[in-house]
Amino acid sequence: MIAVLALLAGVVLGVWLDPTVPAALQPYLPIAVVAALDAVFGGVRARLDRIFDDKQFVVSFISNVLVAGLIVYLGDQLGVGGQLSTGVVVVLGVRIFGNVAAIRRHLFRA
Amino acid sequence: MSAPRLGKPGQDRVYAPDFLTELFRNPLDPGYADAAAARRGSADSGAARGWRAWPTRSVSLVVVVMLGFLFAVAYRQTMADEPGRSQARSGLVAQIKERESQTDRLSTRADQLREEVSRQRDAALSGSAAARLRNLEASTGLGRVRGDGVVVRLADAPDKADAVTGAGAGPPRVLYSDLQGVANALWSAGAEAIAINGQRLTSTSTIRSAGEAMLVDFRPVTGPYEVSAIGPDSMRRKFEDSRNAALMRKVAQGTGLSFGVRESDDLTLPAAPEPQLRYAKPSVSPSPSASGVRSGSPGSSGPATTVSPSGGGR
Numbered sequence: 118m119i120a121v122l123a124l125l126a127g128v129v130l131g132v133w134l135d136p137t138v139p140a141a142l143q144p145y146l147p148i149a150v151v152a153a154l155d156a157v158f159g160g161v162r163a164r165l166d167r168i169f170d171d172k173q174f175v176v177s178f179i180s181n182v183l184v185a186g187l188i189v190y191l192g193d194q195l196g197v198g199g200q201l202s203t204g205v206v207v208v209l210g211v212r213i214f215g216n217v218a219a220i221r222r223h224l225f226r227a
Numbered sequence: 228m229s230a231p232r233l234g235k236p237g238q239d240r241v242y243a244p245d246f247l248t249e250l251f252r253n254p255l256d257p258g259y260a261d262a263a264a265a266r267r268g269s270a271d272s273g274a275a276r277g278w279r280a281w282p283t284r285s286v287s288l289v290v291v292v293m294l295g296f297l298f299a300v301a302y303r304q305t306m307a308d309e310p311g312r313s314q315a316r317s318g319l320v321a322q323i324k325e326r327e328s329q330t331d332r333l334s335t336r337a338d339q340l341r342e343e344v345s346r347q348r349d350a351a352l353s354g355s356a357a358a359r360l361r362n363l364e365a366s367t368g369l370g371r372v373r374g375d376g377v378v379v380r381l382a383d384a385p386d387k388a389d390a391v392t393g394a395g396a397g398p399p400r401v402l403y404s405d406l407q408g409v410a411n412a413l414w415s416a417g418a419e420a421i422a423i424n425g426q427r428l429t430s431t432s433t434i435r436s437a438g439e440a441m442l443v444d445f446r447p448v449t450g451p452y453e454v455s456a457i458g459p460d461s462m463r464r465k466f467e468d469s470r471n472a473a474l475m476r477k478v479a480q481g482t483g484l485s486f487g488v489r490e491s492d493d494l495t496l497p498a499a500p501e502p503q504l505r506y507a508k509p510s511v512s513p514s515p516s517a518s519g520v521r522s523g524s525p526g527s528s529g530p531a532t533t534v535s536p537s538g539g540g541r
Contacts, residue, residue, distance in 0.1 A: 120291050123288045123291040123292045123295070124292070125295060127297075127298070128295040128296070128298060128299045130295070130296050131297070131298070131299025131300045136300060138304055143304065146304055147301065147305075149297060150298065153297055156294075162255055163255060163259040168260060170266075171283040171284050172283050174290065175287050175290050208250065211250055212250065214254070215254025219254075219255070
């Protein structure tokens with residue numbers, strides 16, 4: 118509940134402040150969002166599994182976003198940015214799918 | 228929720244050699260299970276744990292706020308980008324259109340000016356010199372010419388995949404080499420002027436393809452292609468007898484391209500745009516080579532000023 122309120126607060130803050138993303142960071146924004154989604158669904162699933170851990174959540178969020186951005190940056194420098202970001206999206210997408218399936222099992226017993 | 232085959236909780240995890248299988252089987256960060264196991268293992272009382280948990284809990288709340296912030300920013304960014312992208316696209320399209328019409332306008336103006344230049348020149352020059360100049364222009368492709376000749380028509384096959392050879396590769400298309408072959412066969416059949424879809428061929432003309440587009444003198448032409456040539460009456464027969472025409476007939480039979488030759492009276496072939504010679508300088512040697520004489524053959528006798536056609540009258 119508090120988490121949902123915090124999420125909403127973040128959204129409101131983002132809409133209200135309306136920051137401009139530096140041009141250098143813009144290519145990494147979508148991949149950062151996917152990485153963050155992975156962390157979120159992992160956290161929700163852990164909570165439903167009753168093994169949620171704050172430290173783990175914080176660390177996984179930050180490291181996911183940073184590592185995903187770093188991989189894409191590295192790929193851009195090597196000239197394989199598109200392929201590497203596809204790889205990142207596939208891996209994170211698989212994890213999101215798995216976690217959402219587990220969440221679904223928890224919520225609907227199906 | 229840890230996979231049953233994982234070792235004792237808290238043990239260092241090694242990634243299985245088949246990372247993907249592991250990924251599909253166990254999408255949750257293994258850290259959660261480890262942390263839970265550690266918590267279970269340590270016999271802390273719940274209350275003390277709760278108190279001690281406050282700093283980390285607030286940190287995770289901050290992270291959740293950051294998450295929402297990130298989502299909002301990303302959403303706004305994407306939404307802001309979208310009109311920009313389509314705007315840029317439509318802007319480019321508009322620019323292309325504008326430049327095209329500008330090019331058309333300029334080239335019609337260039338044509339008018341060229342007409343006027345030749346008129347003025349005719350007025351200024353004596354009759355025989357002007358006539359020789361006109362002949363030179365006509366034979367080099369820089370002047371408009373009229374006469375009887377043939378029109379060779381080439382067209383891509385209709386867009387159906389029943390052709391035997393082009394089953395998998397789209398409809399058979401006319402290749403630039405076909406056009407080159409036809410043009411060469413027409414030259415050798417005695418043509419004195421050739422134009423492809425209204426693009427007059429000169430001594431510097433190229434027929435090539437860039438991707439899907441066919442370029443004649445760096446201007447795109449699209450099918451059906453009409454190669455008009457002005458030449459002697461025997462030209463049609465000679466062309467039809469040429470190896471190239473036979474080849475094209477065979478290709479047309481096999482693939483469904485259309486290939487036709489017809490005689491046409493009173494063709495008018497336009498002038499080619501002036502060649503921009505940047506490196507070749509006209510040489511005004513007193514005794515020009517034999518080719519200079521030959522290029523000015525219709526009606527020209529004095530080879531002293533073969534300069535003008537290539538120099539574009541400048």
